[in-house]
Amino acid sequence: MARMTGKDMVIEALKREGIDLVFGFPGGAIIDVYDALEKDGNVKHVLVRHEQGAAHAADGYARATGKVGVCLVTSGPGATNTVTGIATASMDSVPIVVFTGQVPTSLIGNDAFQEVDIVGITRPCTKHNYLVRDVKDLPRILKEAFYIARSGRPGPVLVDLPKDVQNGKAEFEYPDEIGLRSYNPVTKPNAKQIERAFSLIRQAKRPIIYAGGGIIISGAHKELRAFAEAVNAPVTMTLMGLGGFPGTHRLSLGMLGMHGTYAANMAMANSDLIIAAGARFDDRVTGKIEAFVPKAKIIHLDIDPTSIQKNVRVDIPIVGDCKMALRGLLNIVEDEGRPAEDWIEQHQAWMQQIEAWKARHPLTYKKEPGVIKPQYVIERLYEMTKGRAIITTEVGQNQMWTAQFYKFDEPRTLLTSGGLGTMGYGFPAAIGAQMAFPDKLVIDVAGDGSIQMNIQEMATAMEQHLPVKIVILNNQFLGMVRQWQELFYGRRYAATKFEWNPDFVKLAEAYGAKGFRATIPEEVDDVLSRGLEAEGLVVMEFAIAPEEGVFPMVPAGKATTEMLLV
Amino acid sequence: MKHTLSVLVENTPGALSRITGLFSGRGFNIESLSVAATLDPTLSHLTLVTKGDDPIIEQIIKQLRRLVDVYKVVDVSEGEFVEREMALIKVRAEDETRAEVLRTCDIFRCKVVDVSPRTYTVEVTGPESKLKAVIELLSPIGIKEISRTGTIAMAREKKTA
Ligand SMILES: Cc1cc2nc3c(=O)[nH]c(=O)nc-3n(C[C@H](O)[C@H](O)[C@H](O)COP(=O)(O)OP(=O)(O)OC[C@H]3O[C@@H](n4cnc5c(N)ncnc54)[C@H](O)[C@@H]3O)c2cc1C
Ligand SMILES: Cc1ncc(C[n+]2csc(CCOP(=O)(O)OP(=O)(O)O)c2C)c(N)n1
Numbered sequence A: 001m002a003r004m005t006g007k008d009m010v011i012e013a014l015k016r017e018g019i020d021l022v023f024g025f026p027g028g029a030i031i032d033v034y035d036a037l038e039k040d041g042n043v044k045h046v047l048v049r050h051e052q053g054a055a056h057a058a059d060g061y062a063r064a065t066g067k068v069g070v071c072l073v074t075s076g077p078g079a080t081n082t083v084t085g086i087a088t089a090s091m092d093s094v095p096i097v098v099f100t101g102q103v104p105t106s107l108i109g110n111d112a113f114q115e116v117d118i119v120g121i122t123r124p125c126t127k128h129n130y131l132v133r134d135v136k137d138l139p140r141i142l143k144e145a146f147y148i149a150r151s152g153r154p155g156p157v158l159v160d161l162p163k164d165v166q167n168g169k170a171e172f173e174y175p176d177e178i179g180l181r182s183y184n185p186v187t188k189p190n191a192k193q194i195e196r197a198f199s200l201i202r203q204a205k206r207p208i209i210y211a212g213g214g215i216i217i218s219g220a221h222k223e224l225r226a227f228a229e230a231v232n233a234p235v236t237m238t239l240m241g242l243g244g245f246p247g248t249h250r251l252s253l254g255m256l257g258m259h260g261t262y263a264a265n266m267a268m269a270n271s272d273l274i275i276a277a278g279a280r281f282d283d284r285v286t287g288k289i290e291a292f293v294p295k296a297k298i299i300h301l302d303i304d305p306t307s308i309q310k311n312v313r314v315d316i317p318i319v320g321d322c323k324m325a326l327r328g329l330l331n332i333v334e335d336e337g338r339p340a341e342d343w344i345e346q347h348q349a350w351m352q353q354i355e356a357w358k359a360r361h362p363l364t365y366k367k368e369p370g371v372i373k374p375q376y377v378i379e380r381l382y383e384m385t386k387g388r389a390i391i392t393t394e395v396g397q398n399q400m401w402t403a404q405f406y407k408f409d410e411p412r413t414l415l416t417s418g419g420l421g422t423m424g425y426g427f428p429a430a431i432g433a434q435m436a437f438p439d440k441l442v443i444d445v446a447g448d449g450s451i452q453m454n455i456q457e458m459a460t461a462m463e464q465h466l467p468v469k470i471v472i473l474n475n476q477f478l479g480m481v482r483q484w485q486e487l488f489y490g491r492r493y494a495a496t497k498f499e500w501n502p503d504f505v506k507l508a509e510a511y512g513a514k515g516f517r518a519t520i521p522e523e524v525d526d527v528l529s530r531g532l533e534a535e536g537l538v539v540m541e542f543a544i545a546p547e548e549g550v551f552p553m554v555p556a557g558k559a560t561t562e563m564l565l566v
Numbered sequence B: 001m002k003h004t005l006s007v008l009v010e011n012t013p014g015a016l017s018r019i020t021g022l023f024s025g026r027g028f029n030i031e032s033l034s035v036a037a038t039l040d041p042t043l044s045h046l047t048l049v050t051k052g053d054d055p056i057i058e059q060i061i062k063q064l065r066r067l068v069d070v071y072k073v074v075d076v077s078e079g080e081f082v083e084r085e086m087a088l089i090k091v092r093a094e095d096e097t098r099a100e101v102l103r104t105c106d107i108f109r110c111k112v113v114d115v116s117p118r119t120y121t122v123e124v125t126g127p128e129s130k131l132k133a134v135i136e137l138l139s140p141i142g143i144k145e146i147s148r149t150g151t152i153a154m155a156r157e158k159k160t161a
């Protein structure tokens, strides 16, 4: 066993955890770890321009790869700047580990320079966090931090490193195993519960699978598809579940909920059995809770017991990893060996009804000559990228149009802030994803409002030679809020109109990137093809219809069948 | 409905504030909370009295179990259990009321633990209902100060072998 400084332990732990990339921003309280990082030279560091960007980039990296994203910042303002990023990761169950510098332990509590109680501040928005008081504890804490971040229901973990702990020395023995008696997430689902679930599935006439982010987290997309096909059941996805089941599949109903498809919401409301897999019955999905799925029995597969029975009563809870649970269900289906035609016949009337709903109100929009419709931009983006890009989004209408009109066939191809709805997430997340996949096409679909929240990261992308493509749907509005004002606040556009925006093309050029702009529909294809083909960082700005809305829409607090349609 | 939860947590800095933060952050209610060491110095024992309908209590228990520092949660009020609370009550005891205070203490088996010319300080132990009764009886006489421990509880052992 070798004696080692705390700062070297951090670097050593990164390497043992297979982390070869961190996102960060230095300062006095973390300078020692930076020094160790530099001396070691094996872990790549991406210098961002704002610590929020570092947290989102680590998050984007984690969502795109399924691995833990890491970020490194200084004490005080460096630490507080990561809070939005940590809360974003927490709401969407993303594994990141955030290292923050801290004043020396002797000064903690003294209002020392750049001291902030970041462990206190982030307690409610981390899965767990640590203030390391003694360098002797550091190896264990480092091991636990990564384990907790990625296991069970993943989430952010923060490790606060006082300066004297960074420089103190202790024996370094990195534990092989975790000995956390108080933390033992259940992954293996109960076999009896799976059998009970199957007997409901066996009888259901109008089943629907409601798939969420847990499918993607657990890598259950293959099992989900095989199961849905085997029992011939339609699948709808939450925003976080998009890509967990192929959007182009005949059994896909697209997204459900507030801006979900008509067919998905009608099917949920009329179903007799809902199979919820890795989804948490968010209020954007349930609408008015009293009116939600009145006729259905509910099977709920989730690794986190708190997600179950939180918002709705569940008939068959199955706690555990949903990949294993779906595998279990599939095994029973296969063992039973019932002919496929029987399943098809059992759901025939149901599938016909669903087809009728799909045909009655498909996702659509009105074309207008001379005006670029945002949906058209996304449709063309989908067609020109053949659905093969990694798409990140900002928040607002841009996000919903993307969710509706880009068909995601593969998991981890849509990275979006669902739970917290963080404007400014998409671009740094795209940087994280592009760092992970240098050869993939990574596109941030942005609004003119959101992009300005972390636009400084253009310098980061340029510095790292990242060919991220930014599509700005510029409506000169905080469009999603404006839509609510239009519909529910008598068209009083309080503080949602941007009287001034920068020239995004020139701004791109100022950063050394390329910029293109389309102002009429005829220019859309040209800008997209030139922009997508251009090397390096590119901004494509589309001057879209300023008051275009996102439809369908379930007004807040209404039943999900009370949709406003195009 | 009132529930009494017995919670074992890792004896680490911050563990208690994770628990209280959970309650305030999620709008759960804490009627009383008491914490102390256990025989195992690495664990603390916490008795928490809370109120809510069944789904809320279910959420509270699951949310507590989800905390990385929480080792064990038992809803002792699910079965037979003993609960005790202690209060120190400083009550006005002037000439005409001194005897009445003592009489009340006697009935409830309270102990007088401090005496001054104008006050008695009374120690009362028992289930919350008993404390409530004593406080109600002493209130008209004049309670100057009161300090309560909050409830502690334990499940009863089975009476049959
Ligand atoms: C402007 C805006 C509009 C929105 N509109 C909509 C909308 O119309 N429709 C919509 O659906 N969403 C919408 N959202 C997103 C919404 O707020 C929620 O983020 C989303 O619905 C939650 O998705 P989810 O239920 O899949 O849960 P997630 O947040 O993805 O949670 C995943 C669930 O899976 C579980 N899990 C994790 N790992 C596993 C595992 N290994 N095995 C089993 N379970 C696991 C977790 O415990 C959790 O319960 C919108 C967001 C914004 C910002
Ligand atoms: C950080 C943050 N602040 C405020 C909001 C509230 N909000 C939700 S959508 C939205 C409008 C976003 O505008 P823009 O990025 O231009 O997107 P659009 O809706 O116009 O496509 C706002 C302000 C938010 N989600 N995040």
Ligand SMILES: [Mg+2]
Pocket (backbone or CB within 6 Å): A447, A448, A449, A473, A474, A475, A476, A477, A478, A479
């Ligand atoms: Mg906008």
